[in-house]
Amino acid sequence: MGSAGFSIGRSEAMFVKACFNVVIFLSLLCAAGASAQEGKGPSEPASGEIHLDVVVAPKSGAPVAGLQKQDFALLDNKAPQAITSFQALGGSRAPIEVLLVVDAVNTDYQSLGYERDEIEKFLRLDGGHLAHPTALAVFTDTGTQIQEEFTSDGNALSGTLEMYTVGLRTINGSSGIYGAEERFQLSIAAVEKLVAREAGRPGHKIILWVSPGWPFLSGPRVELDSKQQRQLFTTIVSLSTQLRQARITLYSIDPLGIADIGSRTFYYEEFLKGVSKPSQVQAGDLALEVLATQSGGLVLKSGNDVVAQLQKCLADTEEYYEISFVPTPADQRDTYHKLEVRVVKPGLTARTRQGYYTQTSPRE
Numbered sequence: 001m002g003s004a005g006f007s008i009g010r011s012e013a014m015f016v017k018a019c020f021n022v023v024i025f026l027s028l029l030c031a032a033g034a035s036a037q038e039g040k041g042p043s044e045p046a047s048g049e050i051h052l053d054v055v056v057a058p059k060s061g062a063p064v065a066g067l068q069k070q071d072f073a074l075l076d077n078k079a080p081q082a083i084t085s086f087q088a089l090g091g092s093r094a095p096i097e098v099l100l101v102v103d104a105v106n107t108d109y110q111s112l113g114y115e116r117d118e119i120e121k122f123l124r125l126d127g128g129h130l131a132h133p134t135a136l137a138v139f140t141d142t143g144t145q146i147q148e149e150f151t152s153d154g155n156a157l158s159g160t161l162e163m164y165t166v167g168l169r170t171i172n173g174s175s176g177i178y179g180a181e182e183r184f185q186l187s188i189a190a191v192e193k194l195v196a197r198e199a200g201r202p203g204h205k206i207i208l209w210v211s212p213g214w215p216f217l218s219g220p221r222v223e224l225d226s227k228q229q230r231q232l233f234t235t236i237v238s239l240s241t242q243l244r245q246a247r248i249t250l251y252s253i254d255p256l257g258i259a260d261i262g263s264r265t266f267y268y269e270e271f272l273k274g275v276s277k278p279s280q281v282q283a284g285d286l287a288l289e290v291l292a293t294q295s296g297g298l299v300l301k302s303g304n305d306v307v308a309q310l311q312k313c314l315a316d317t318e319e320y321y322e323i324s325f326v327p328t329p330a331d332q333r334d335t336y337h338k339l340e341v342r343v344v345k346p347g348l349t350a351r352t353r354q355g356y357y358t359q360t361s362p363r364e
Contacts, residue, residue, distance in 0.1 A: 048329075049084060053204050053249060053296065054321045054341050054352040064348060065090065065319040072350070074325055075340040081325040090319040091131070095203035097150050098134040098314070099194060102161070103211030105141050105186055107255060115210055115255040118306035120158045125307070128155030131314060132206070137194060138164045141182070144190045146197060180215035187214035188286055192239065199246040204322075208313055209288060210253045210306065216267060218284035226278070233278040236285055237334050237357045243295050244356055251313040252292040257304030265301055268293075274355040276336040296352045330358035 054072070056064045069086035102119065104112055123130070133150035136157055145164060151157060198205045224232065243250065268289035275281050284290065289299045298316075300309045327337065335358045341350040 049324050049326050050244070050356060051247060051322060051324045052339070052341065052352045053247065054323055054350050055296070055316045055319075056321065056343055056348050056350050058347050059349065062315055063090075063319040067321065067343065067345070069323075071344050072321070072323060073342040073344065074323065075342070076325070076327055077337050078340075079328075081327070083323050083325055085322075085324045087322045088319075089204075089322055090317060094132075094317060094320070096132045096206060096317050097198075097201060097203065098130075098132045098206045098208065099137055099146075099198065100134060100157075100310075101137045101139055101190075101194070101207060101209040101211070102164075103139050103187075103209060105139055105183055105190075106211045106214050111212075111256055115306065116161065118255065119210065119310075120161060122307045122310045123154035123158040123161070125154065125311075128153060128158070130154045130157075132317060136161055136164075139187075139190045141186055144193055146194070180217060183214050184217050184283065187288070188235070188239075191288075191291070192242075195239070195242045195246060195248060198248055199242060201246075203247065204317075205246060205248045206314070206317065207248055207250045208253060208310060209250060209292070210255050210310075211288060212254050212256050213252060213268070213288040216264070216271075216284040216287050218271070218282040222283070224281070229278040229281050232281045232283065232285070233275065233334075236275055236281060239286070239291070240294065240355075241357055241359060243291070244353060248295065249297045249316070250288075250292040250295045251297040252288045252299045252301075253306060253309045253313065254301040255306050257302065257306075268299070272354075274336045274338055294354045296354070327356075327358070333358055 052074075056067060058064070065088065067088070069083060072083060072086070074081045074083055100119065102112075102116065107115060123134075130152045133152055134154070134157060135147040135150045137144055137146045138161075147157075147160060194207060198207070268284070268287050271282065271284040271287060271290045272293055274294070275285050292299050298313055300312065303309055323341070330337075336355055337358065338355045339353060341352050343350050
């Protein structure tokens with residue numbers, strides 16, 4: 001479904017017509033930029049090599065195995081690149097860790113109960129045996145609780161989830177502009193905390209974020225000045241780079257399913273194109289669905305079966321490919337490069353990270 005017929009709903013129309021206070025929002029961006037500089041993720045390899053985790057599948061169907069290096073073509077800003085390394089991975093052959101996020105900030109209390117029930121069902125599938133080491137993170141408006149140890153024992157994780165206290169959220173319609181500012185701030189801070197935590201761990205990481213997503217804070221009457229745009233651009237570049245360097249693929253699973261179908265369902269598609277310069281930025285560029293898509297993950301919104309949605313996400317780990325290349329040195333930092341991986345065999349589509357920002361230049 002495209003966005004040509006997009007029209008915002010009543011509540012969002014009221015939001016964009018309201019007087020948008022960006023002071024708190026900007027303080028978030030400044031803090032985010034500072035924390036990103038202080039807590040940098042993995043450094044680039046000496047060669048400058050970029051690693052991509054690629055899932056290949058038909059239009060509808062499971063990921064495909066058995067492909068070879070010659071079956072792939074890699075383009076960086078439409079220019080063909082040599083693939084410097086190639087490996088077929090999946091299942092027990094892949095060093096993957098999974099972080100399952102329960103979002104109590106952007107989910108109403110009634111839906112949160114259903115979300116937790118579905119997650120517990122998922123954890124107890126196959127007698128509680130999980131395909132990959134998994135940990136839980138519970139995101140509330142009082143902070144983000146992250147389980148220290150990863151385990152393949154789903155029954156133990158289910159018991160752990162029952163012990164987490166997730167009460168009624170204190171953010172409501174009387175907070176800020178319908179609570180949107182607060183939820184946005186908390187959500188971005190939680191993403192950064194989880195990414196920083198995973199950055200020091202080896203291998204490929206999967207973050208399954210069960211949530212309807214946080215507010216876009218974007219609309220026809222929301223405008224940022226040049227300073228605000230630069231701050232937001234810095235945050236976008238930092239978070240994109242940390243996700244890539246940590247080899248994290250993010251997935252957005254909406255527990256509300258068809259009950260959440262509405263004007264904002266596909267609004268995130270307005271922000272999927274990579275941001276090349278500060279003058280282009282909007283807060284929607286940091287939406288959960290946008291971050292997930294750009295990382296190579298999935299956005300699942302149209303079903304009420306959360307268990308099936310989680311299984312669909314983890315199907316990506318059964319068969320996938322790790323490829324790498326050495327990008328051409330850039331003239332300046334923070335230049336956006338669009339990535340595309342093509343499969344020469346007909347009927348197959350590759351899904352991976354959509355782009356990256358340059359981190360070094362020949363003059364450095």
